[in-house]
Amino acid sequence: MATRLKLTYQDYRLLPDDGKRYEILDGDLYVTPSPTARHQIVSANLLSALADHVRLHGLGKVLTAPLDVIFAEDTIAQPDLLFISNERLPILREWVHGAPDLVIEILSPGTQQRDRTLKRYLYARYGVRELWLVDPEARSVEVFRLDSAADTPLRIFANRDVLTSDLLPGLGLAVDTLWP
Numbered sequence: 001m002a003t004r005l006k007l008t009y010q011d012y013r014l015l016p017d018d019g020k021r022y023e024i025l026d027g028d029l030y031v032t033p034s035p036t037a038r039h040q041i042v043s044a045n046l047l048s049a050l051a052d053h054v055r056l057h058g059l060g061k062v063l064t065a066p067l068d069v070i071f072a073e074d075t076i077a078q079p080d081l082l083f084i085s086n087e088r089l090p091i092l093r094e095w096v097h098g099a100p101d102l103v104i105e106i107l108s109p110g111t112q113q114r115d116r117t118l119k120r121y122l123y124a125r126y127g128v129r130e131l132w133l134v135d136p137e138a139r140s141v142e143v144f145r146l147d148s149a150a151d152t153p154l155r156i157f158a159n160r161d162v163l164t165s166d167l168l169p170g171l172g173l174a175v176d177t178l179w180p
Contacts, residue, residue, distance in 0.1 A: 008073050021066060025118055027074040032111055035080075039106050041180040042136050043080055046104060050083065053171050060085040060101070061092060068095040069103075071126040077119065079103040080134075083167065099127035101167050106134045120144065130167055139179055 006027030015022045021032045035043070043064060051062040061084050069077045083102035084092055091098035103123050105115040115133060123131055124146035133142040133153075140158035143165065148154075157163040163173040 006074055009070060009076055012068075012076050021078050023078055024074060024076045025114075025122055030114065035106070036108065038136055038180055039080075039108055042106050042134060042178050045178045046081055046106075046134065049173050049177070050081065050168070050171075053168060053173075054083065057168075057170060058086070059083075059168060060087075060089060063092075063096070069100065070095055070097050071099065071122065075122060075126070077103075077122070079119075080106045085167070099123070099129075101128070102130045102132065102165070103128050104132040104134060106136065120146075130165060134178070136179060139175070141175055141178075 004027075007024045007029055008027070009024070012022065012024050019034050021034070023030045023032075047062065047064050054060055054062050062081065063084070064081050065078045067078065067082075069079060069082065071077065079100075081104040082096070082100040084096070085101045088098070088101055091100070105111075105119065107115055112135075120131055128146050131144040131146055133144070135142070138158070140156055141163055142153040143155050143157065143163070145154045157175045159176060161175045163171070163175055165171055
């Protein structure tokens with residue numbers, strides 16, 4: 001019987017800085033090429049809106065990839081965007097050591113299956129409170145409350161919907177402003 005090699009944070013630190021995004025999820029290595037221009041435009045639009053709102057209301061910090069989120073010795077993710085509330089700010093050091101309140105993944109053909117399954121379950125297991133799956137193709141945002149046992153989104157925002165979140169009081173983000 002073959003023994004499965006489980007990678008750790010020490011292995012992760014040895015990976016090359018070559019423009020690809022590396023993640024170790026439950027000890028397995030995942031490599032993703034750099035994001036597309038459309039992905040980056042959606043990310044920038046989200047970052048701008050969320051960072052302004054969080055700063056204006058003094059809610060915490062909004063950060064963007066690439067940034068290591070170290071959940072465990074064998075689980076290091078790089079979500080597209082994340083929000084850390086003031087209450088959880090001690091997890092923010094040189095990297096993030098623990099669960100952000102909100103993680104946002106912008107779906108792409110090469111990553112959407114992993115984002116919808118493996119990463120969603122890992123985020124829930126490690127204590128992320130909310131996950132947004134942003135789908136530029138469908139022009140929608142699926143919001144999952146990860147502290148519930150629900151396997152379906154709490155809500156799907158699309159078209160002219162205004163996205164809200166209990167984690168970000170007062171946020172009213174017009175979903176149609178996210179797309180290039």
